[in-house]
Amino acid sequence: MRNLLENKRTNLIITLLLVLGSLVVVWVTGKQYYDFRHDDYQFSGPNVTRVEKFSDYNPNLINTIGDSDIFVIEGSVSSNGPSLLILGGTHPNEPSGQLTSVLFLENLEVEVGTVYIITEANRSAYSATNPQEGSPMYYDIPTDNGVRTFKYGSRATSFVDQWPNPDIFVHPASGQKLSNQDTRNLNRSYPGRIDGYYTERVAYAITQLIIQNDITMTIDLHEASPEYMTNNAIVAHPGAAMNIASHAYLYLELAGITIKTETSPSNLRGLSHRELGLYTDTLAFLCETSNASQGRIHGIFTEDLIVSGEDKFYQKAEELGLLAARPTTIHERVARHMATIIQIVDSYNAIYNPTNQDNQSLIIQNMPSYSDVMTNGIGKYLQ
Amino acid sequence: MLYTILMVIYLIILAFVLAMVVWIIFTSKKWTDKIIGAIAIILFLLRLLLIK
Amino acid sequence: MKKLWILLSVLVLSFIVVGCKPNEEEEEDPTAKDIDIVLATTWQDELQAKTVYLTTCGQADIDIIRNVMMMAGILDTAYTQDNMLTAAEVEDDSVVILVVGTSGKGLGAAGTNVTAENTRAEAFATKANSGKIELIVVHIGGTDRRGELSDTIIGSALAGSDLTFVVITGDADDFFTDHASDAAPLYLFSTASKLVAPFKVLFGIE
Numbered sequence: 001m002r003n004l005l006e007n008k009r010t011n012l013i014i015t016l017l018l019v020l021g022s023l024v025v026v027w028v029t030g031k032q033y034y035d036f037r038h039d040d041y042q043f044s045g046p047n048v049t050r051v052e053k054f055s056d057y058n059p060n061l062i063n064t065i066g067d068s069d070i071f072v073i074e075g076s077v078s079s080n081g082p083s084l085l086i087l088g089g090t091h092p093n094e095p096s097g098q099l100t101s102v103l104f105l106e107n108l109e110v111e112v113g114t115v116y117i118i119t120e121a122n123r124s125a126y127s128a129t130n131p132q133e134g135s136p137m138y139y140d141i142p143t144d145n146g147v148r149t150f151k152y153g154s155r156a157t158s159f160v161d162q163w164p165n166p167d168i169f170v171h172p173a174s175g176q177k178l179s180n181q182d183t184r185n186l187n188r189s190y191p192g193r194i195d196g197y198y199t200e201r202v203a204y205a206i207t208q209l210i211i212q213n214d215i216t217m218t219i220d221l222h223e224a225s226p227e228y229m230t231n232n233a234i235v236a237h238p239g240a241a242m243n244i245a246s247h248a249y250l251y252l253e254l255a256g257i258t259i260k261t262e263t264s265p266s267n268l269r270g271l272s273h274r275e276l277g278l279y280t281d282t283l284a285f286l287c288e289t290s291n292a293s294q295g296r297i298h299g300i301f302t303e304d305l306i307v308s309g310e311d312k313f314y315q316k317a318e319e320l321g322l323l324a325a326r327p328t329t330i331h332e333r334v335a336r337h338m339a340t341i342i343q344i345v346d347s348y349n350a351i352y353n354p355t356n357q358d359n360q361s362l363i364i365q366n367m368p369s370y371s372d373v374m375t376n377g378i379g380k381y382l383q
Numbered sequence: 384m385l386y387t388i389l390m391v392i393y394l395i396i397l398a399f400v401l402a403m404v405v406w407i408i409f410t411s412k413k414w415t416d417k418i419i420g421a422i423a424i425i426l427f428l429l430r431l432l433l434i435k
Numbered sequence: 436m437k438k439l440w441i442l443l444s445v446l447v448l449s450f451i452v453v454g455c456k457p458n459e460e461e462e463e464d465p466t467a468k469d470i471d472i473v474l475a476t477t478w479q480d481e482l483q484a485k486t487v488y489l490t491t492c493g494q495a496d497i498d499i500i501r502n503v504m505m506m507a508g509i510l511d512t513a514y515t516q517d518n519m520l521t522a523a524e525v526e527d528d529s530v531v532i533l534v535v536g537t538s539g540k541g542l543g544a545a546g547t548n549v550t551a552e553n554t555r556a557e558a559f560a561t562k563a564n565s566g567k568i569e570l571i572v573v574h575i576g577g578t579d580r581r582g583e584l585s586d587t588i589i590g591s592a593l594a595g596s597d598l599t600f601v602v603i604t605g606d607a608d609d610f611f612t613d614h615a616s617d618a619a620p621l622y623l624f625s626t627a628s629k630l631v632a633p634f635k636v637l638f639g640i641e
Contacts (some may be wrong), residue, residue: 005412015409018421025425030434037434128435160433164389229579230540238544246498250506250628260579261499265540324579 036137037065037127037160041151043119044383045105049074057208058194058201065124065161066202070209071117073110075363081113082216082352082362084345085209085282087272089120090186090220092153093130095139095306096289096333097221099150099378103338104367106383113362116215122186122202124161126153135293139303141330143379152306156184162198172196173279174269187220188270191279210280216362217244217348220272220286221337224325225295226314230288231325234340235262237277237284245285247347248340257339257370285344289336292327306330335373342367394431401427468612470603470623473632478598480639481569486529487513490520492556492588493549494541496576497534499627507634518545522558522568530569531559535589536580536605549584556588560595571637572596574611575627577604586610593619600630 005011052070055062068089075081088101101119108115120126129135129152140147162184169183170176172193182188184199192203210218224231236245245261252259264273264284277284292298292309299313309327317323345362353360368381404427408420429435489504491497497518504514514532517524525531535556542548563570572592574580581589593599593614599621601611606623615621624630635641 005414005417011412012409015417018417019405019408019424022421022424022428026428029425030429030432033429033434160435164393235540242498243502246496247502247505249499250502253626254628260576261496262538263494263541263544265543266546267543 032137033128036151037158039151041120041126043069043071043102043105045071045073045108045117047073047109048105052209054202054205054209057212058192058205060195060201061205064198065127066122066198066205068118068120068123068202071105071119073108073115073117075110075112075114077111077363078359079114081359082348083114083116083213084341084362084364085116085118085215085218086341087118087121087206087218087220089118089126090122090272091155091222092120092122092125092151093135093155093294094221094223094291095150095152096223096291096330096337099141099330100221100334100337100341103334103378103381104341107366107368107381108364109366111363111365112359113216113364114213115362115364116209116213118206121206122157122199124157124198124202125155125184125186126151127160128154128158130154130156133301135301136303136306139306141307141379141382142377143382145383148379148382156181157186157199159184165197171269172200173275176269178270182270185270187222187272190270190272190275207276207279210276210282215280215282217344218272218276218280218282218284219341219344220284222286222288223291223294223333224288225297226290226292226323226325226327227295227297227317228288229324230262231290232258232336233260233262233288234344235264235273235286235288237264237273239277241273241277241283241285244283244344244347244351247351248343251347252339252343255339255343255370257336259336259340283348287337287340289333290325290328291333295327309333331373331377334378335370338367338373339370397427397431401431468603468606468623470625471629472622474622474636475620478633479636482513482530482637483639485569486526487515488520488525488529488531489514489516489534490531491518491534491541492552492559492592493535493537493580493585494518494545494547494552495534495536495538495580499575500532500534500573500630503627503630504634506628507631507638508640509634509638513638519547519555521555522562525562525568527567530571531563532571532573533559533592534573534575535585535592536574536576537582537585537588538580549588553588553591556591557594560591560593563595563597569597570595572599573630574600574605575602575630577602578607581605581610590614598622600624600633602627 048071050072053067055067061067086101089098101117105117138149139152140149165183167180169178186199189199189203191207193200194204234245236242249261273284273286276282292311292314293306297313297317298311307330309329314327349361404420404423408417562568596619603623611621
């Protein structure tokens with residue numbers, strides 16, 4: 001074989017073939033990565049009264065991938081009264097967060113108050129998958145109108161949009177030292193900085209959205225690996241938010257939905273429920289459900305793992321009692337998030353407007369029930 | 384501003400290293416050098432074009 | 436012929452012995468626990484005329500209990516809530532509702548730790564055992580609020596408990612059952628919302 005390379009002409013031909021092979025791979029994979037990054041998924045809702053942009057709240061995001069849409073649904077009877085921000089897509093590898101926000105976007109009717117919905121909080125994280133995970137880039141949900149494809153992205157901002165990053169991320173507002181990875185994690189970047197790293201600019205925009213519109217409640221939707229302790233939970237800022245979460249816990253329990261409540265930790269900074277509760281007047285919540293595709297125990301990473309949550313290694317782990325929460329289907333995860341959001345709103349109304357005075361409650365409707373989604377699947381309620 | 388200067392410097396270094404890899408592929412008479420170099424081209428080129 | 440009679444007798448006796456075996460279906464399961472039972476009438480209105488405090492050792496789930504009490508119709512003015520209450524601060528002849536179970540996040544948010552919480556729990560138990568206060572211990576967190584750290588605090592509190600309410604998933608290993616006695620009865624509940632009824636009884640609410 002080496003003799004082939006001794007001959008100059010043969011050597012040249014072989015080298016050119018190898019380089020050509022590389023270029024073909026660059027073309028095929030590059031096109032796939034390029035399309036994934038530039039896929040312009042358009043979300044819309046029948047009751048949306050206006051669409052704002054992140055750049056309305058941070059001009060440093062204009063003409064960047066981070067300029068996400070903010071869908072606003074104002075009350076048909078009155079837009080005065082309490083408001084709610086549903087934050088989906090903070091971590092694109094936690095699909096039920098986005099799917100739940102899309103479910104609300106495409107079904108929700110607001111009678112009194114205003115609801116803000118974000119489906120892609122960190123759009124840069126939707127432009128790539130986590131390196132070395134071998135995860136799918138898309139997953140499908142069958143609907144009555146055909147199969148609908150959603151993107152499965154990364155936990156963190158893409159390096160293409162934010163590089164270089166410091167070895168140690170010093171959270172600007174608190175001075176706390178966090179890991180290098182957290183520089184690109186939206187849920188460690190709150191309240192953000194107007195001209196900070198890309199991820200901090202996005203966090204700043206969301207914080208300003210809440211401050212400038214005096215948003216009453218903010219619910220950030222997430223998932224956690226089944227072995228992670230904070231699971232099937234509402235994490236709430238201490239004080240009034242925790243009181244609402246506790247009220248919601250009891251009523252969800254009565255409805256047969258087991259959930260737990262956790263207080264926002266004071267010794268971990270940058271999280272939405274910690275910082276938004278501190279730097280704004282919003283009642284800040286974060287919800288977690290159990291997602292097998294996020295964990296370390298699962299086998300081969302397929303689209304089915306994302307949607308069904310079924311994995312033989314997680315089954316074994318569950319039998320051995322090693323999991324904090326059972327892995328569930330995406331339908332159940334979305335159903336939980338949806339039921340939790342609706343109950344948090346009901347709990348707010350019960351606590352802050354027990355006598356049902358006009359314009360003092362957030363009145364929302366037209367969402368399917370928990371059992372509807374569990375029985376029929378999310379697809380039945382998507383456009 | 385620092386962010387942009389660093390990015391430019393990074394891309395220049397990247398382009399230089401890529402050129403070196405291509406030079407090695409063409410001049411070396413070892414199969415391992417050529418194959419590893421061909422794989423390295425893929426990674427460096429995707430990064431140079433800021434696709435991945 | 437004689438051998439045949441002996442054989443027949445043995446067979447008949449065997450059938451009689453087998454036929455007299457107790458019916459297995461009627462045996463009671465010794466591990467079955469009574470849950471969601473009505474609070475004994477001795478506790479009726481017990482807290483109505485007393486000074487009542489609500490606190491936690493472990494900094495978990497107290498907001499849920501406050502909401503349970505709200506669902507029971509108990510006004511905020513009927514009790515004093517202080518998450519860091521100490522035994523020294525409570526009046527004699529008062530009642531302390533102590534919510535146990537450890538939350539790492541809760542401990543951090545309150546700026547305390549397991550050792551300090553355990554010290555508080557021990558002090559409440561000591562004061563209860565000396566007859567100066569009545570101690571009602573509540574645990575609703577299930578297995579999530581059990582474990583080495585939680586159990587230390589819970590054990591300290593149970594040493595002085597006069598009445599214990601527990602959501603049954605937290606007693607899977609009989610930890611609370613083993614601590615219960617006639618002087619410190621244990622009531623098990625299927626869910627946290629089932630505690631509304633006993634709190635109504637305690638506060639004398641219809």
